[in-house]
Amino acid sequence: MALVEGNGPANGIERRSWMERIPAGYWLVGFVLLVMPTFASNFVLFQIFGWTFILGIIALSLMFLGGYGGMVSLAQMTVAGCAGYMLAIFGPSAITDISMNWPWYISIPIALALATLFGTLTGWLAVRTEGIYTIMITLAIAAAFFYFTRQNYVIFNGFSGFNGVLPPNLFGVDWRGATAFYYLTLFWAAVAYFAVLYLSRSPFGLALQGVRDNQRRMSALGYNANAHRVAAYAFAALLAGVGGILLTWQSAQISPGTAGISPAIDILVITVIGGMRRPIGSFIGAFIYVILKTFALDALVALGLSGERFQLLIGLSFLIIVFWSPDGILGLWDRWKENRNKDPLLDRGGGTP
Incomplete structure (x- = not known):
């Protein structure tokens, strides 16, 4: 590589490896985990x-659709x-009359394939609408x-669902x-995070963001906007499918309440609280939600309040964060860093010292 006076690359830009570009805080968080x-x-x-x-x-799948594709599902x-x-249904469970008891290397791929197909069909319907109509179609499908x-x-064993999964x-x-379960979920969370990060910087991800920003211009350049959006739904469905399998293993059961209207809205709240523009925000929002769900409920009961007020607490937290920062917790963090780095002399109109 040509050097200029022996002081660096010819273009004057220091080339760094991908490991050097990762902030030190990320390495620290990874080590702690x-x-x-x-x-x-x-x-x-x-x-x-x-x-x-x-x-x-699961929230990351919604973040990918909303943050990079401009679609809320x-x-x-x-x-x-x-x-x-x-x-x-295809694997083993305690409901032996329905479950087929197929081995994991068959039941897991089938479950992921059917979930991805279901999400792709949902996207195929949703991309033909915009705004509130997209939200209503996906909500209708969820209901x-x-x-x-x-x-x-x-097939689904009604209200009881399946246990012993x-x-x-x-x-x-x-x-x-x-x-073991901690490391299992940590591994797949890392895979999902880096997959979204990589795909967002790939030609497909950049084209998807272009469709989000200006669909008419991307169509004029020869891109099929609906095809990119449906493909985004397919990838997001694969992520959600992985999360669904892990969620089923954690609780050892699956029932209609697992995929009800309230959990669907909770995923939206988690995504917005964490921040819709960066993948790490989904996990930050999920951590805040889990902490509130786990400990705030006990605190409310200890205060003599109904545990049902937990949803009110989540709603108030959501409104407060969105009011102060439309980009969630990460937006508040960015704003704090920006205010911290401001030069007080410039703010007072004193000019450059």
Whole structure:
């Protein structure tokens, strides 16, 4: 590479590897997550962080659609529930009259494939609308899936759903144990995060963002806007399907309530609270939601208030964060850093010192 006076690259720009471009804080967080089982309790590993990673993956699928594609879907939890149901139907469960008890290397791919197909068909319908109509179509699909699974006893076992849906015992490891499940969910959360990060910078991701910003111009350049949007729904459905399988394994059951209207809206709240523009925001929002869901409910009961007021607390938190920052917690963080870095002399009109 040609150098200018021996001081650097010819273009004057320092070339850094991808590892050097990762902020130091990310390395610190990654190290803490890897060693977490050495000092955290089983409850924290399984219930707090395991649940956070799972909800984060599902919220990440919505973040990908909304942040990069400009599409808001309320059916991502429904897609996750579809994957969980397919896993219970084709794999083993306690409902032996319905479950086919196929091995994991068949039931898991089938569950993911059908969930992805379901999400793709949802996207195929949704991309033909815009704005509030897209939200209403995905909400209608979520409601239809909820009531269909609740009333169908032949395939979905009605209101009760399936229980005893456990992860396979591979390599002699109980993957529902606290430490093993923690690392399982951490691994798939990392895979989903880096997959979204990579895809957002790929030609497909850049084209999708172009369609989001100016569909007419992208169409004039020869891009098929609807095809890109449907493909985005397919990828988001795959992410939600992975989260749905992990969620089913965590609770060892799947029922209509898992993919009901309230959980679907919760995913939207998680995504918005964390921030719709960056993938890490989905996991931040999921962590905040899990902390509130786990501890705020007990605090309300201790104060003599109804546990149902928890939804009111979530709603107030959502309104406060959105009011101060439309980009969620990450937006507040960016604003704080921007204000911190401002020169007070410039703010007072004193000019450059």
